[in-house]
Amino acid sequence: xxxxxxxxxxxxxxxxxxxxxxxxxxxxxxxxxxxxxxxxxxxxxxxxxxxxxxxxxxxxxxxxxxxxxxxxxxxxxxxxxxxxxxxxxxxxxxxxxxxxxxxxxxxxxxxxxxxxxxxxxxxxxxxxxxxxxxxxxxxxxxxxxxxxxxxxxxxxxxxxxxxxxxxxxxxxxxxxxxxxxxxxxxxxxxxxxxxxxxxxxxxxxxxxxxxxxxxxxxxxxxxxxxxxx
Amino acid sequence: xxxxxxxxxxxxxxxxxxxxxxxxxxxxxxxxxxxxxxxxxxxxxxxxxxxxxxxxxxxxxxxxxxxxxxxxxxxxxxxxxxxxxxxxxxxxxxxxxxxxxxxxxxxxxxxxxxxxxxxxxxxxxxxxxxxxxxxxxxxxxxxxxxxxxxxxxxxxxxxxxxxxxxxxxxxxxxxxxxxxxxxxxxxxxxxxxxxxxxxxxxxxxxxxxxxxxxxxxxxxxxxxxxxxx
Amino acid sequence: xxxxxxxxxxxxxxxxxxxxxxxxxxxxxxxxxxxxxxxxxxxxxxxxxxxxxxxxxxxxxxxxxxxxxxxxxxxxxxxxxxxxxxxxxxxxxxxxxxxxxxxxxxxxxxxxxxxxxxxxxxxxxxxxxxxxxxxxxxxxxxxxxxxxxxxxxxxxxxxxxxxxxxxxxxxxxxxxxxxxxxxxxxxxxxxxxxxxxxxxxxxxxxxxxxxxxxxxxxxxxxxxxxxxx
Amino acid sequence: xxxxxxxxxxxxxxxxxxxxxxxxxxxxxxxxxxxxxxxxxxxxxxxxxxxxxxxxxxxxxxxxxxxxxxxxxxxxxxxxxxxxxxxxxxxxxxxxxxxxxxxxxxxxxxxxxxxxxxxxxxxxxxxxxxxxxxxxxxxxxxxxxxxxxxxxxxxxxxxxxxxxxxxxxxxxxxxxxxxxxxxxxxxxxxxxxxxxxxxxxxxxxxxxxxxxxxxxxxxxxxxxxxxxx
DNA sequence: GATGAATGAGTTTTCATTCAT
DNA sequence: TATGAATGAAAACTCATTCAT
Numbered sequence: 042x043x044x045x046x047x048x049x050x051x052x053x054x055x056x057x058x059x060x061x062x063x064x065x066x067x068x069x070x071x072x073x074x075x076x077x078x079x080x081x082x083x084x085x086x087x088x089x090x091x092x093x094x095x096x097x098x099x100x101x102x103x104x105x106x107x108x109x110x111x112x113x114x115x116x117x118x119x120x121x122x123x124x125x126x127x128x129x130x131x132x133x134x135x136x137x138x139x140x141x142x143x144x145x146x147x148x149x150x151x152x153x154x155x156x157x158x159x160x161x162x163x164x165x166x167x168x169x170x171x172x173x174x175x176x177x178x179x180x181x182x183x184x185x186x187x188x189x190x191x192x193x194x195x196x197x198x199x200x201x202x203x204x205x206x207x208x209x210x211x212x213x214x215x216x217x218x219x220x221x222x223x224x225x226x227x228x229x230x231x232x233x234x235x236x237x238x239x240x241x242x243x244x245x246x247x248x249x250x251x252x253x254x255x256x257x258x259x260x261x262x263x264x265x266x267x268x269x270x
Numbered sequence: 271x272x273x274x275x276x277x278x279x280x281x282x283x284x285x286x287x288x289x290x291x292x293x294x295x296x297x298x299x300x301x302x303x304x305x306x307x308x309x310x311x312x313x314x315x316x317x318x319x320x321x322x323x324x325x326x327x328x329x330x331x332x333x334x335x336x337x338x339x340x341x342x343x344x345x346x347x348x349x350x351x352x353x354x355x356x357x358x359x360x361x362x363x364x365x366x367x368x369x370x371x372x373x374x375x376x377x378x379x380x381x382x383x384x385x386x387x388x389x390x391x392x393x394x395x396x397x398x399x400x401x402x403x404x405x406x407x408x409x410x411x412x413x414x415x416x417x418x419x420x421x422x423x424x425x426x427x428x429x430x431x432x433x434x435x436x437x438x439x440x441x442x443x444x445x446x447x448x449x450x451x452x453x454x455x456x457x458x459x460x461x462x463x464x465x466x467x468x469x470x471x472x473x474x475x476x477x478x479x480x481x482x483x484x485x486x487x488x489x490x491x492x493x494x495x496x497x498x499x
Numbered sequence: 500x501x502x503x504x505x506x507x508x509x510x511x512x513x514x515x516x517x518x519x520x521x522x523x524x525x526x527x528x529x530x531x532x533x534x535x536x537x538x539x540x541x542x543x544x545x546x547x548x549x550x551x552x553x554x555x556x557x558x559x560x561x562x563x564x565x566x567x568x569x570x571x572x573x574x575x576x577x578x579x580x581x582x583x584x585x586x587x588x589x590x591x592x593x594x595x596x597x598x599x600x601x602x603x604x605x606x607x608x609x610x611x612x613x614x615x616x617x618x619x620x621x622x623x624x625x626x627x628x629x630x631x632x633x634x635x636x637x638x639x640x641x642x643x644x645x646x647x648x649x650x651x652x653x654x655x656x657x658x659x660x661x662x663x664x665x666x667x668x669x670x671x672x673x674x675x676x677x678x679x680x681x682x683x684x685x686x687x688x689x690x691x692x693x694x695x696x697x698x699x700x701x702x703x704x705x706x707x708x709x710x711x712x713x714x715x716x717x718x719x720x721x722x723x724x725x726x727x728x
Numbered sequence: 729x730x731x732x733x734x735x736x737x738x739x740x741x742x743x744x745x746x747x748x749x750x751x752x753x754x755x756x757x758x759x760x761x762x763x764x765x766x767x768x769x770x771x772x773x774x775x776x777x778x779x780x781x782x783x784x785x786x787x788x789x790x791x792x793x794x795x796x797x798x799x800x801x802x803x804x805x806x807x808x809x810x811x812x813x814x815x816x817x818x819x820x821x822x823x824x825x826x827x828x829x830x831x832x833x834x835x836x837x838x839x840x841x842x843x844x845x846x847x848x849x850x851x852x853x854x855x856x857x858x859x860x861x862x863x864x865x866x867x868x869x870x871x872x873x874x875x876x877x878x879x880x881x882x883x884x885x886x887x888x889x890x891x892x893x894x895x896x897x898x899x900x901x902x903x904x905x906x907x908x909x910x911x912x913x914x915x916x917x918x919x920x921x922x923x924x925x926x927x928x929x930x931x932x933x934x935x936x937x938x939x940x941x942x943x944x945x946x947x948x949x950x951x952x953x954x955x956x957x
Numbered sequence: 958g959a960t961g962a963a964t965g966a967g968t969t970t971t972c973a974t975t976c977a978t
Numbered sequence: 979t980a981t982g983a984a985t986g987a988a989a990a991c992t993c994a995t996t997c998a999t
Contacts, residue, residue: 072983090412092321096969106985111970113983152495179408183319214496219485227489230463231456238455256448260456264493266381267443303959325994335960340995530962548870550779554990564964569991571962610953637866641777672954677943684925685918685947692917714906718914724839724949725901761980783973793981798974 061134064127075113077103082120087172091121091180118184125180125187128173133194135162136202152215156258160232164254167240175241199225231261290363293356304342306332311349316401320350320409347413354409354416357402362423364391365431381444385487389461393483396469404470428454460490519592522585533571535561540578545630549579549638576642583638583645586631591652593620594660610673614716618690622712625698633699657683689719748821751814762800764790769807774859778808778867805871812867812874815860820881822849823889839902843945847919851941854927862928886912918948 071079081103085094096117100107114120167174181187207224210216216224235257239246300308310332314323325346329336343349396403410416436453439445445453464486468475529537539561543552554575558565572578625632639645665682668674674682693715697704758766768790772781783804787794801807854861868874894911897903903911922944926933 074984090319090321092319093412095967097967107969108971108986109984112985115970117969175411179411182404182408183322211496216494217496219489219494223485223489224494226463226467227460227486227494230459233463234455234459256452257456260448260452260493262493262495264489264491265445265448265453265456266491267440267446301958324992326992329961336994337960337962337996338958341958341960344995346994532963548777548779550777551870553988555988565990566965566992567963570964573991575990633869637869640862640866641780669954674952675954677947677952681943681947682952684921685944685952688917688921689914691921692913696913714910715914718906718910718951720951720953722947722949722951723903723906723911723914725898725904759979782971784971787982794973795975795981795983796979799980802974804973 060130064130067123067127074103074105074109078105078110078113078120079124082124083172083176086121086124086180087175091117091176091183096120121176121180121184122186124173125177125184126190128170128177129187129191129194131170132166132174132177133198135159136198152210153258153262156228156261157254160235160254160257161250163232164236164239164250167236171240228261231257289359293359296352303332303334303338307334307339307342307349308353311353312401312405315350315353315409316404320346320405320412325349350405350409350413351415353402354406354413355419357399357406358410358416358420358423360399361395361403361406362427364388365427381439382487382491385457385490386483389464389483389486390479392461393465393468393479396465400469457490460486518588522588525581525585532561532563532567536563536568536571536578537582540582541630541634544579544582544638545633549575549634549641554578579634579638579642580644582631583635583642584648586628586635587645587649587652589628590624590632590635591656593617594656610668611716611720614686614719615712618693618712618715619708621690622694622697622708625694629698686719689715747817751817754810754814761790761792761796765792765797765800765807766811769811770859770863773808773811773867774862778804778863778870783807808863808867808871809873811860812864812871813877815857815864816874816878816881818857819850819853819861819864820885822846823885839897840945840949843915843948844941847922847941847944848937850919851923851926851937854923858927915948918944 078099081099081101082094084102085099088094096110097107099120100110103110110120114123177187177191181191203225204221207216207221211218235253239248239253307328310328310330311323313331314328317323325339326336328349329339332339339349343352406416406420410420432454433450436445436450440447464482468477468482536557539557539559540552542560543557546552554568555565557578558568561568568578572581635645635649639649661683662679665674665679669676693711697706697711765786768786768788769781771789772786775781783797784794786807787797790797797807801810864874864878868878890912891908894903894908898905898911922940926935926940
C-alpha cells in the first residue's frame with residue numbers, strides 16, 4: 042500500500058520498514074468481508090464522526106451481520122484504531138527515508154525542488170486518503186493512543202531528519218537564519234493550508250496543480266510582499 | 271461580550287451590529303443556572319466531543335437536574351448550536367467593522383501594521399475562547415447549520431472587505447500581484463498555523479509574543495529563503 | 500427488617516448495629532418501583548440463577564422499563580449484590596448480640612436450650628428468606644465480594660463469640676473435649692442439614708416443628724447410636 | 729472409570745451395572761479431542777458456572793475449533809448433561825452394590841466400620857471429582873433432567889438399600905429407635921458437612937484423615953455432649 | 958422554574974449455533 | 979471429522995427526552 046504512494050520509495054530506516062511491512066501483511070491477510078467492513082467503517086466514521094457512527098450502520102453498509110464486525114475487531118474503538126493508526130504512519134512515512142539524509146549533499150538551489158516534491162507527494166496522498174485523513178484529524182484529540190503515536194512519529198521525524206536538513210540549508214544560505222521550529226511551522230502551515238484548501242474546503246476549485254505547487258513554494262520562500270522594482 | 275475583545279470595537283455594519291446585539295441580549299437574559307449549564311456544556315463538549323458528551327454529565331457538572339437543561343434548550347443539539355454559533359460570529363466579527371474600509375486610505379507601509387494588529391487580536395481571542403474554538407472546529411463538519419453560517423460569514427467578509435483591501439495594497443505595491451485567494455490562503459495559513467501552535471499544540475512553549483507576531487508577519491511578507499547579501 | 504426476625508433482638512455490637520441500621524435506611528429510601536424491581540430480581544435470580552437471569556425479564560416482571568433498573572443499579576451485578584449482601588449479614592447477625600456473651604453465665608443444662616433457640620430462629624429465618632438464601636448460596640462461589648463478606652462475618656462470629664462459648668460449655672462438662680472447630684462443624688452440619696431438608700428439599704414433608712428441633716438437638720448432643728439399656 | 733474408585737467394586741445390581749458399563753463404553757469411544765473438550769468444559773463450568781461459561785472459551789482451552797464442540801454435542805446443555813449426569817450416578821453407585829445387602833448379616837459392632845468405610849470412600853471420591861461435584865451441585869437446581877435423575881437414584885437407594893439396613897441395625901440395638909429418615913438425614917448431614925469442609929471450604933486445613941473419619945463417625949453415633957464420668 | 962424518576966429506542970457487545978470448505 | 983467465519987437473536991447498558999410533582 043505504500044509502494045507507489047510515495048515519491049521516495051526505497052531504502053527507509055529499518056524500524057519504519059518493519060512497521061510498513063507489518064501494515065502491508067495485515068492488509069494481505071484480510072478476508073473480503075473484512076475489507077468491506079473497513080470500507081464501510083471509513084465511510085461512516087468520516088461522515089458522522091466516530092462517536093456518532095453506529096456499528097449497526099457500518100454492518101449494514103458492509104452487507105454483513107453486526108456480529109461479524111466484532112469477530113474481527115474486539116471493540117468499535119479497535120476498529121477505529123485499526124483504521125486510523127496506519128494512516129498516521131503513512132502520513133509521516135516519506136520523511137523517514139534514507140534519501141532524506143542524502144539531501145544534505147544537494148546544491149543550494151535544490152531546496153525549492155525538495156519543497157515542491159514534498160508538497161506534490163502529500164497533496165496526492167491527501168487526495169487518495171481524504172476520508173482517512175478526516176478521521177485521523179477528528180479523532181486524534183479524543184484518542185490518547187492516536188495522539189501519542191502522532192506525536193511520536195512527528196518528534197522522530199523532526200529531530201532525526203528535518204532539523205538537520207534545515208540547519209544544512211541555513212548554513213548554505215538557502216534559508217534565512219531563524220529558529221528551526223519557526224521554519225518548520227511556516228512550512229507546515231503553508232503546505233497544510235494549501236492541501237486543506239484544495240482537498241477539503243474547495244475540492245471543485247479548478248487549478249493548475251503544478252503552478253499551484255510552484256506558487257505556494259514561492260510564497261513560502263519569498264513571501265507575499267511587493268518587490269521593489 | 272464582544273466589546274473589549276476586539277481591537278476594533280465600534281462602528282460595525284448594521285446587520286452584524288444587530289446580530290451581536292442579539293447575542294448580547296441573550297447573554298443578559300441568562301439566569302445563573304443557565305450560565306452554569308453553558309459553562310458545563312462547553313467543558314464537556316470540548317473534552318469529549320459533542321456526540322460523546324452526555325447531557326447527564328453536563329447536568330452533573332452544572333449542578334442542575336437533567337430536566338433543567340431541556341427547559342432551556344429543546345434538544346442537546348440546540349444547546350450545542352447556542353454555544354457554537356455565537357463563536358463563529360465573534361471569530362469573524364472584527365473583519366466587518368467600518369474601520370476596515372478606512373484601511374484603504376492607509377499609507378503603503380501600514381500593511382504590516384494591519385497584519386500585526388489582526389494576528390495579535392485573533393491570538394488573544396483564541397486564547398480566551400480556546401474551548402469554544404475546539405468545539406466550533408470539531409463540530410462544523412458535522413452540523414450543516416454551523417457550516418452554512420461559517421461559510422456565509424467568511425464569504426461576506428472576503429467579498430465585502432478583504433478582497434478590495436488586498437487589491438488596494440497590491441495597487442500600491444505593498445503586496446505582490448497574484449490572485450487574491452492566494453494571498454488570503456497564504457495569510458490565513460500562516461496566521462492559523464501560528465495560533466494553533468501556540469494555543470492548542472504547544473501552549474507551554476515559552477515565547478515573546480510581540481517578537482513572534484513580528485516574525486510571523488515578516489515570514490508571511492518576505493518568506494523564509496536566504497537573502498542574498 | 501431485622502426487628503422481629505431474630506430471637507435476640509436487642510443490644511448488639513456497635514458495628515453490626517450500624518450495618519443493620521444502614522440496611523434499614525436503604526430499605527426506607529426505596530421507591531415503589533425500586534421495591535418491585537428487587538422483588539422481581541429475587542424471583543428471577545432464584546429461579547434461573549444470576550447468570551441466566553436477564554434484566555429484561557426482571558424489568559418485565561417488575562412492570563418497569565429496562566432502563567429503570569439501571570437508573571437504580573449501575574450494573575446487573577450491583578443489583579445482585581444489593582440483594583445478596585444484606586442476606587449474608589442478616590444470616591449471621593443474631594450471633595453477634597451481646598446476649599450471646601451472657602450465655603457464658605448460664606447453668607450447665609442451658610446448652611440445649613441455646614441450641615434449640617438458635618435452630619428455631621434460623622429455621623424461621625430460612626423459611627422467610629428462602630429465595631434470598633438460594634441466591635446467596637448459589638452466587639457466593641462466583642462473586643468474590645460476597646465470598647469475602649461471608650468469610651469475614653463467619654470469622655468474626657467464630658472468633659469473638661462461638662469459640663469462647665464452646666470452651667465455656669466444655670469447661671462445665673456440657674460438651675465433650677474436642678477441638679472447637681469440630682464442635683462447630685458438627686453443629687452447623689446438623690442444623691444446616693435439618694433446615695435444608697425442611698425448607699428446600701422437602702418443604703411439603705409434614706412434621707411437628709418443636710419435636711423436630713428437640714430431636715435434632717438431641718441427635719447432635721447424644722448421637723444416633725443405640726443406648727445400652 | 730468406576731473400577732478402583734469405590735471401596736466396593738464388584739457385584740452390583742444388574743441395572744446399575746448396565747448403566748455403568750454404558751458410561752464406560754462412552755468413555756472408551758471418546759477421541760482425544762473429545763476428551764480435551766470434556767476436560768476444558770469441566771474446568772470452565774466449575775469456574776464460572778454453566779450459564780456464565782462460553783463455548784468459545786471451552787473450545788479455546790481445549791485447543792479445538794468452536795464448531796468441533798457442536799459436532800460432538802448438539803447443544804451446550806448436552807455437553808453439560810454428558811458431564812454431570814455420570815457424576816450423579818457415580819456419586820450414588822457404591823450404595824447399590826450387592827455387598828450392601830450382605831451388611832444385614834453383619835455383627836452389631838460393624839455399623840461403625842460401615843460408616844467409616846463409606847465416609848472414607850466418599851471423601852476420596854469428592855477429592856478426585858471436586859470440580860465435577862461443584863458442577864453437579866450448582867446445576868441440579870436449574871436442570872430438571874439432572875434433578876430428576878438425582879432424585880431417582882436417591883430414592884432407589886433409600887428404599888431398596890438404606891432403610892432396610894437402618895432398620896436392621898436398629899433391631900440389633902446398634903442404632904437408636906427413630907424414624908429412618910431422621911437417621912439418614914443426621915448421617916448425610918454429618919458426612920456431607922465433613923466432606924464439604926475438607927474438600928471445598930478448607931482444603932488446606934491439615935488433618936489426620938483416619939482420625940477425622942473416626943471422630944466424625946463417633947460424633948454421629950454418640951453426639952457432642954459431655955459424658956458424665 | 959426546577960426537579961429527577963421514568964422511559965424506550967438505540968447502542969455496543971456476546972454467544973450458541975450453523976455451514977461451506 | 980474438523981474447522982472457523984459468519985450469523986442473528988438476545989444480552990447488558992446508555993441516554994436524550996418527557997412529565998408528574
